[in-house]
Amino acid sequence: MSERSDLLSDRQRATLRTAIDRIVPQPEGRAPVNALALLLAKIADDGSDGHRHHQLPGLRACYERGLDAIEEEAKARHGTSFHLLDGSQADLLLSAIERGDVCSNAWGDLPPAIFWGWRLLPDIVSSYYAHPSAWSAMGFGGPASPRGYVRIEGDRRDPWEAVEADDGTLIPAARQNKHVG
Numbered sequence: 115m116s117e118r119s120d121l122l123s124d125r126q127r128a129t130l131r132t133a134i135d136r137i138v139p140q141p142e143g144r145a146p147v148n149a150l151a152l153l154l155a156k157i158a159d160d161g162s163d164g165h166r167h168h169q170l171p172g173l174r175a176c177y178e179r180g181l182d183a184i185e186e187e188a189k190a191r192h193g194t195s196f197h198l199l200d201g202s203q204a205d206l207l208l209s210a211i212e213r214g215d216v217c218s219n220a221w222g223d224l225p226p227a228i229f230w231g232w233r234l235l236p237d238i239v240s241s242y243y244a245h246p247s248a249w250s251a252m253g254f255g256g257p258a259s260p261r262g263y264v265r266i267e268g269d270r271r272d273p274w275e276a277v278e279a280d281d282g283t284l285i286p287a288a289r290q291n292k293h294v295g
Contacts, residue, residue, distance in 0.1 A: 121154050121157055121158050121174075122154070122157070122177065122178065122181065125181075125185060125195070125197075126177070126178065126181040126182065126185075127150070127154075128195070128196075128197040129181045129184050129185050129195075129196045129197055130150060130153065130177070130181055131150050131197065132196055132197040132199075132204060133184070133196075133204075133208065133234065133238065134149050134150055134153070134238050134241075134242070136201065136204050136205055136208060137208070137235065137238050137239070137242075138238060138239060138242040138248075141247055141248060141250070141251030142251075144247045144250055144251055145247040146247065147242050147245040147247050147248050148245070149238060149241040149242040149245070152241040152242075152244055152245065153237055153238065153241040156173070156237065156241065157173060157174055157177050159173075160172060160173050160174040161173065166232075167228050167232045169223075169224075169225050169228055170224070170225075170228060170229065170232060170233060171224075173233075176224070176229065176233050177233070179222070179224050180224060180226075180229045180233065180234060182220055183216075183218060183220040183221045183222075183224060183226065183229075184196050184207070184211065185220075186218040186219075186220035187207060187210075187211065187216055187217070187218040187220070187221075188204075188207055189218075190217050190218045191207060191217065192207075208230075211226045211227070211229070211230050212227060212230045212231070212235075213227060214226050214227035
């Protein structure tokens with residue numbers, strides 16, 4: 115999935131990309147997760163998760179205002195754009211937003227802690243972990259469909275599932291399950 119360039123301004127996308135990079139790591143040795151593209155697709159739909167905090171505007175407006183406010187917060191605290199901050203400065207700024215400890219007037223009536231906890235953090239995490247590369251990084255082989263689970267008893271693995279050896283390395287599931295056919 116490619117990143118949409120018709121959503122948000124270049125600066126807003128850079129701010130969002132930096133927030134994503136600070137909140138969720140890219141898996142080592144695996145294909146990168148383009149959480150930005152997944153989140154931009156969600157913003158493009160401008161739909162609903164079925165619930166919304168009463169103090170937050172709709173999805174797209176919430177992101178436009180929140181990302182602008184993060185940018186202005188970075189400028190107020192550090193004199194530069196959020197995407198140009200070093201990692202520790204960006205982390206401290208995001209922590210301040212999480213606590214609602216902001217100094218920029220750009221937040222207006224958008225509560226920073228609620229934007230963080232109800233919109234930014236959950237959307238970034240859910241976009242990131244919706245990608246199969248993130249699933250693999252945490253050892254999840256993906257959904258069972260269409261094949262379904264075969265061995266549903268305790269202490270049994272399906273043929274495609276790996277098992278850890280005593281030293282922490284993975285043993286191919288086919289070798290572990292060879293005796294069950």
